[in-house]
Amino acid sequence: MASVWISGAGMTPFGRRPQSLPDLMADAAGAALTASGIEVPDAIVVATMNPEEFLGEGNFASRIATHLGFAYVPAIRVETATSSGAAAIYTGFTAVASGAARSVLVVGGERMTHLPTPRVSEIIGRSIDPYERSYGATMPALAGLITRALMARSGLSAREIAQVAVKNHANAVGNPYAHFRAPVALGAVMTSRLVADPLRLFHCCPISDGAAALVLTASRAAVRIVGIGQGADALAVRHRQELTSFRATQAAAKAAFAMAGFSADRVEVAEVHDAFTPFELIALEDTGLFPPGAAGRATLDGETALGGRLPVNPSGGLKARGHPLAATGIAQVVELVWQLTGQAAGRQVSARVGLAQSIGGLATNNFVTLVEAS
Amino acid sequence: MASVWISGAGMTPFGRRPQSLPDLMADAAGAALTASGIEVPDAIVVATMNPEEFLGEGNFASRIATHLGFAYVPAIRVETATSSGAAAIYTGFTAVASGAARSVLVVGGERMTHLPTPRVSEIIGRSIDPYERSYGATMPALAGLITRALMARSGLSAREIAQVAVKNHANAVGNPYAHFRAPVALGAVMTSRLVADPLRLFHCCPISDGAAALVLTASRAAVRIVGIGQGADALAVRHRQELTSFRATQAAAKAAFAMAGFSADRVEVAEVHDAFTPFELIALEDTGLFPPGAAGRATLDGETALGGRLPVNPSGGLKARGHPLAATGIAQVVELVWQLTGQAAGRQVSARVGLAQSIGGLATNNFVTLVEAS
Numbered sequence: 001m002a003s004v005w006i007s008g009a010g011m012t013p014f015g016r017r018p019q020s021l022p023d024l025m026a027d028a029a030g031a032a033l034t035a036s037g038i039e040v041p042d043a044i045v046v047a048t049m050n051p052e053e054f055l056g057e058g059n060f061a062s063r064i065a066t067h068l069g070f071a072y073v074p075a076i077r078v079e080t081a082t083s084s085g086a087a088a089i090y091t092g093f094t095a096v097a098s099g100a101a102r103s104v105l106v107v108g109g110e111r112m113t114h115l116p117t118p119r120v121s122e123i124i125g126r127s128i129d130p131y132e133r134s135y136g137a138t139m140p141a142l143a144g145l146i147t148r149a150l151m152a153r154s155g156l157s158a159r160e161i162a163q164v165a166v167k168n169h170a171n172a173v174g175n176p177y178a179h180f181r182a183p184v185a186l187g188a189v190m191t192s193r194l195v196a197d198p199l200r201l202f203h204c205c206p207i208s209d210g211a212a213a214l215v216l217t218a219s220r221a222a223v224r225i226v227g228i229g230q231g232a233d234a235l236a237v238r239h240r241q242e243l244t245s246f247r248a249t250q251a252a253a254k255a256a257f258a259m260a261g262f263s264a265d266r267v268e269v270a271e272v273h274d275a276f277t278p279f280e281l282i283a284l285e286d287t288g289l290f291p292p293g294a295a296g297r298a299t300l301d302g303e304t305a306l307g308g309r310l311p312v313n314p315s316g317g318l319k320a321r322g323h324p325l326a327a328t329g330i331a332q333v334v335e336l337v338w339q340l341t342g343q344a345a346g347r348q349v350s351a352r353v354g355l356a357q358s359i360g361g362l363a364t365n366n367f368v369t370l371v372e373a374s
Numbered sequence: 375m376a377s378v379w380i381s382g383a384g385m386t387p388f389g390r391r392p393q394s395l396p397d398l399m400a401d402a403a404g405a406a407l408t409a410s411g412i413e414v415p416d417a418i419v420v421a422t423m424n425p426e427e428f429l430g431e432g433n434f435a436s437r438i439a440t441h442l443g444f445a446y447v448p449a450i451r452v453e454t455a456t457s458s459g460a461a462a463i464y465t466g467f468t469a470v471a472s473g474a475a476r477s478v479l480v481v482g483g484e485r486m487t488h489l490p491t492p493r494v495s496e497i498i499g500r501s502i503d504p505y506e507r508s509y510g511a512t513m514p515a516l517a518g519l520i521t522r523a524l525m526a527r528s529g530l531s532a533r534e535i536a537q538v539a540v541k542n543h544a545n546a547v548g549n550p551y552a553h554f555r556a557p558v559a560l561g562a563v564m565t566s567r568l569v570a571d572p573l574r575l576f577h578c579c580p581i582s583d584g585a586a587a588l589v590l591t592a593s594r595a596a597v598r599i600v601g602i603g604q605g606a607d608a609l610a611v612r613h614r615q616e617l618t619s620f621r622a623t624q625a626a627a628k629a630a631f632a633m634a635g636f637s638a639d640r641v642e643v644a645e646v647h648d649a650f651t652p653f654e655l656i657a658l659e660d661t662g663l664f665p666p667g668a669a670g671r672a673t674l675d676g677e678t679a680l681g682g683r684l685p686v687n688p689s690g691g692l693k694a695r696g697h698p699l700a701a702t703g704i705a706q707v708v709e710l711v712w713q714l715t716g717q718a719a720g721r722q723v724s725a726r727v728g729l730a731q732s733i734g735g736l737a738t739n740n741f742v743t744l745v746e747a748s
Contacts, residue, residue, distance in 0.1 A: 001472055001473045043604075050426055057500060058423075058424065059455040059501035059502075059739070061453070061455075062609050062734065063609055066608050066609040066738075071607060071609070071613070072606055072625070073606060074604035074625075075454075076454050078465075079434075079451045080436070080449075080451060081435075081436070091465060091468075094472040095468050095472075097472040098375055098473075099375045099471070100375070100468045100471065123426075126430065126431060126433065129440075230417075230450075231448065232444075232445060232446055232449060233445060235437055360433065361436055
């Protein structure tokens, strides 16, 4: 398998954005291509979760290729619910690794803030098993159930899951691309409006617009994808072997580390899928970055803060950078590229190896990507 | 790049089907896996154009993986409008060729007949450039415009485009998987209801339900994918350099033949995208199987019939086998595998090399796949 490098990274600021999704994607792709020095990629992989219902658009790969001025460049769209961006990286990776392409533009994004929140939630909620959905299950409801089980079984505390939000908001203050750039206090998180017991508003990521892009190349660049893995689990939460950890993350991490040929102790910075703050703690344990049951305490102790032993979500994460669905898995790797190459002013950490973890649906289709500075 | 083999092929009958799409996909996938002898694939690529609006479903890759009993097998969904099935083959191909997977189940399908035809047409019509759509352009309208230009410029006759339907219906009589199995007479085609001048009802493929599947492996099997290529063109028809041929097919064919290391004269059977019958003639010329302007006459002369020099659409094509969107690109290759391995009783031709050509949108995102018996 040939080496795959990241020669360019770019993204739009996340948040409520006035632009159309094609314009957002053009901004992100333009930034990534400019950084890479590649004028026309061999292929394009487009990630978007649901342009049909969010935007009333179809044939979106061709739509974006044409909009970018690359009407003659083959483009495909990839979708794995909320991990679509990571799936697009995986698809671009195999295209370069197979020799089918020398350069691939991977661009993902979503635009949702123009729709009423209940409509967005209903669309995203269709990621859930139809039978569980028929009983009224929503993403926050199932996340709340998992969190409650975690608190009961492993002693996870309300302060620990609140501290994730405090840390990620603090990180986002230094990130000009973040949706929320205001710090939040622990007390404010713990007394915010209840969404799905025990999850409160400040435990949940926002609905955001935005796009992110990477240029993957067969030719050497400053950062290399040294490992990438995908993991899966049953669609229905009731069919899982474990409720309080995610098999899909564990399997993805195992595959990624096997490809990289090293273990979790080499990782110096991580971007993980904190759509709900307890999911950050589950991710840190499922990827092996922290021992089981240790991530909550470590967070309270500052180990995952910007100045800590292992900075996690220096970008602000989904919680504070925002979560434009199919942009997110790509934005995580954009942040890692910037961190590894000293382009993360305001939130810069010192790291040569980074890990990104992305969740599709309610942890049915997850990805772990490992990048290393060359 | 490692060799990629097709070790199993399967499909459901196309037509109005009572089953759900997950059940249709399970039937097709089960048949392909049984034929391949592989119990659990390393990865799954799911093709479906629009489960969100046709079915109200999301997270469809995980939905199908779980439904197939492969909850732990990584699955992604690929979408390129009406060529999604071919795009899924391409994605599975690069996964095996890169060494990322030793076996990939590629399964595609669509279920649409439960919806009113105008709703289906409206959804499919969103593949068209938004500006052209805003003037009321539909897929048949643009296809009619292209056909009218073809008739004016190259002398294509109404009899020639009608004969494509006659031939493909005749072929489907022998195909138990076909949507329509009744022959049609030239006169009936030429006097059928006008849809979009000069296209009549019997020039247009039906709306069908169905699914098709392939198992791609790194280990040797009876048929090998010797070439695969993707080609693209501007979303808007008014931005094309040519109106009466498709750059996207030409580029895909060029890439596929370059990979295969041989030219069109080696091809002995073809399955092409006759969503509208004149598109079969355009495809035969764009792929180099016939010289420019020769395909219509050759069709009238029986050269592309089952007993002809180069049988085209022995399955019945989209016109008569049916067109469940994302199933189609896969079903074309299923038919080629069956033809190359002597499993096409009732429509069997003698061939060792086959070509499949699939159109995404109004020829914005096309694929050509070349398979060879080993």
